[in-house]
Amino acid sequence: MPKVLVSDPIDQSGLDILAQVAQVDVKTKLTPEELVQAIPNYDALMIRSGTKVTSAVIEAASQLKIIGRAGVGVDNVDVVAATRRGIVVVNSPEGNTIAAAEHALAMMLSLSRNIPEADQSVKASTWNRKAFTGVEVYKKNLGVVGLGKIGSHVATVARAMGMTILAYDPFISKERAAELGCSLVDLDMLFQESDYITLHIPKTSETAHLINAAALDKMKPTARIVNCARGGIIDEAALYEALSNGKIAGAALDVYEEEPLGESSLRELGKSVILTPHLGASTAEAQVNVAIDVAEQIRDVLLGLPARSAVNIPGLRPDVLEKLRPYLQLAETLGNLVGQLAGGRVEQVQIRLQGELANQDSKPIVIATLKGLLTNALRERVNYVNASIEAKERGIKVIETRDASVKDFTGSLYVSAKGSLGEHAVTGIILGGSEVRITDINQFPINVPPTKYMLFTLHRDMPGIIGKIGSLLGSFNVNIASMQVGRQIVRGDAIMVLSIDDPLPDGILEEITKVSGIRDAYTVAL
Ligand SMILES: NC(=O)C1=CN([C@@H]2O[C@H](COP(=O)(O)OP(=O)(O)OC[C@H]3O[C@@H](n4cnc5c(N)ncnc54)[C@H](O)[C@@H]3O)[C@@H](O)[C@H]2O)C=CC1
Numbered sequence: 001m002p003k004v005l006v007s008d009p010i011d012q013s014g015l016d017i018l019a020q021v022a023q024v025d026v027k028t029k030l031t032p033e034e035l036v037q038a039i040p041n042y043d044a045l046m047i048r049s050g051t052k053v054t055s056a057v058i059e060a061a062s063q064l065k066i067i068g069r070a071g072v073g074v075d076n077v078d079v080v081a082a083t084r085r086g087i088v089v090v091n092s093p094e095g096n097t098i099a100a101a102e103h104a105l106a107m108m109l110s111l112s113r114n115i116p117e118a119d120q121s122v123k124a125s126t127w128n129r130k131a132f133t134g135v136e137v138y139k140k141n142l143g144v145v146g147l148g149k150i151g152s153h154v155a156t157v158a159r160a161m162g163m164t165i166l167a168y169d170p171f172i173s174k175e176r177a178a179e180l181g182c183s184l185v186d187l188d189m190l191f192q193e194s195d196y197i198t199l200h201i202p203k204t205s206e207t208a209h210l211i212n213a214a215a216l217d218k219m220k221p222t223a224r225i226v227n228c229a230r231g232g233i234i235d236e237a238a239l240y241e242a243l244s245n246g247k248i249a250g251a252a253l254d255v256y257e258e259e260p261l262g263e264s265s266l267r268e269l270g271k272s273v274i275l276t277p278h279l280g281a282s283t284a285e286a287q288v289n290v291a292i293d294v295a296e297q298i299r300d301v302l303l304g305l306p307a308r309s310a311v312n313i314p315g316l317r318p319d320v321l322e323k324l325r326p327y328l329q330l331a332e333t334l335g336n337l338v339g340q341l342a343g344g345r346v347e348q349v350q351i352r353l354q355g356e357l358a359n360q361d362s363k364p365i366v367i368a369t370l371k372g373l374l375t376n377a378l379r380e381r382v383n384y385v386n387a388s389i390e391a392k393e394r395g396i397k398v399i400e401t402r403d404a405s406v407k408d409f410t411g412s413l414y415v416s417a418k419g420s421l422g423e424h425a426v427t428g429i430i431l432g433g434s435e436v437r438i439t440d441i442n443q444f445p446i447n448v449p450p451t452k453y454m455l456f457t458l459h460r461d462m463p464g465i466i467g468k469i470g471s472l473l474g475s476f477n478v479n480i481a482s483m484q485v486g487r488q489i490v491r492g493d494a495i496m497v498l499s500i501d502d503p504l505p506d507g508i509l510e511e512i513t514k515v516s517g518i519r520d521a522y523t524v525a526l
Pocket residue numbers: 071072073074093096097100145146147148149150151168169170171172200201202203206207228229230254255278279280281282
């Protein structure tokens with residue numbers, strides 16, 4: 001039975017799903033050293049934001065197939081290292097959207113009405129109404145930085161409260177912004193015009209310290225800023241300066257440069273600052289959502305099925321995947337076949353989606369082809385996660401094209417590869433919904449199912465040659481399961497494709513090429 005390590009608190013609903021297929025060990029609060037020590041025993045790791053999955057953890061994770069992040073941000077996972085090792089990283093992109101959006105809205109309203117401080121004062125048996133006069137959000141400008149899932153929900157609710165929304169998101173179209181009732185503006189304008197600013201972007205090299213001293217200088221003295229996205233998007237030292245000098249009016253933070261928040265002068269700032277301990281996703285509903293979402297994906301991957309929200313392989317909707325699955329098998333087979341025909345050191349691969357296949361998402365098909373292409377060299381070390389990286393690191397140029405006009409079959413896949421044995425090309429189709437057929441090799445039309453061991457010869461189409469090859473193979477005790485000849489013109493060049501029951505013994509390929517009329521011979525093991 002596979003083993004899953006759960007190293008952060010996860011809702012029971014998720015643990016129950018994992019228990020259907022695996023032994024589940026819940027061990028929270030492990031030190032980094034304890035995690036490195038424990039991880040070699042596990043096939044899957046399920047975490048929230050508390051566990052740091054560093055390259056050292058991944059290096060030690062000899063059996064690990066999947067890391068499941070019960071939440072959105074995977075910045076606590078070294079995804080590059082995981083990808084290199086072929087470990088799938090999945091998250092729950094939508095399970096906590098509403099929770100995080102509502103937390104940002106709650107922070108904005110709390111900041112406006114001094115709710116935390118007022119609450120503390122009443123609990124301390126005082127009654128000071130004057131000290132806590134607030135401001136309204138109605139008819140104020142809200143600057144939303146990042147109009148993705150959380151940002152757009154915040155914008156929708158804020159509009160209902162009578163706010164005007166200015167949004168900055170370089171990856172969102174004007175139409176989408178208009179649909180949400182937001183005006184897309186540049187960052188400077190957002191800083192200058194907003195009464196409230198709320199951040200809903202990932203932390204990247206571009207967004208780190210996006211809110212720095214220069215940005216804070218541009219804001220209104222009455223501006224209030226909310227960060228429920230990621231720590232480090234705001235420069236905390238610059239924020240402290242701006243708040244203490246009255247350059248802006250307030251800030252509400254759920255996330256920090258270092259978590260848990262250590263020594264911080266932000267704590268000294270009284271009612272102009274609200275600090276929560278990374279609670280954006282902490283609602284009962286969100287924790288059930290993310291636990292189920294991620295546990296289901298871990299279960300599926302442990303059962304050999306694809307994950308729906310992998311961050312390091314193309315995510316496919318189940319219906320799309322179902323349709324594409326036979327073509328992934330076709331792509332892998334053709335990649336493997338052409339890679340062996342082209343010999344080692346493949347420098348270029350061309351993948352062409354033809355006919356109806358040209359309308360499909362090409363990314364998974366390209367990845368499957370590369371996986372097949374590299375299988376001979378890398379065996380089980382190559383998978384859908386790392387195939388593209390491995391190909392890139394080997395300097396393989398990948399050319400991807402589409403040709404919807406090809407009408408030979410409803411949909412076909414053409415793959416060619418240039419390697420140490422020259423350039424070779426194969427085409428294949430899916431027959432009857434699931435069966436792979438090779439329909440063309442180096443422009444010779446054939447119709448053969450791929451089999452484990454195959455022999456290909458390029459020869460002159462002339463009487464007797466097939467018999468000679470048959471006898472030669474017989475003399476080496478090689479049993480032929482099936483044979484087919486493809487030719488373009490009678491008595492011109494032809495290709496012979498033989499399925500054989502066993503691998504070709506050493507030396508026989510050389511003997512075959514010595515037969516008069518044989519130009520070349522190749523053997524492959526699929
Ligand atoms: N505090 C908490 O507990 C939680 C925090 N989060 C964080 O909230 C953030 C947003 O999450 P989602 O809305 O789910 O992500 P999303 O991927 O749906 O949206 C992010 C948006 O940011 C935009 N963006 C990327 N780079 C940008 C840039 N340089 N400038 C402006 N916009 C940029 C993208 O185009 C996208 O529209 C993430 O950082 C996530 O980790 C999410 C859930 C809970």
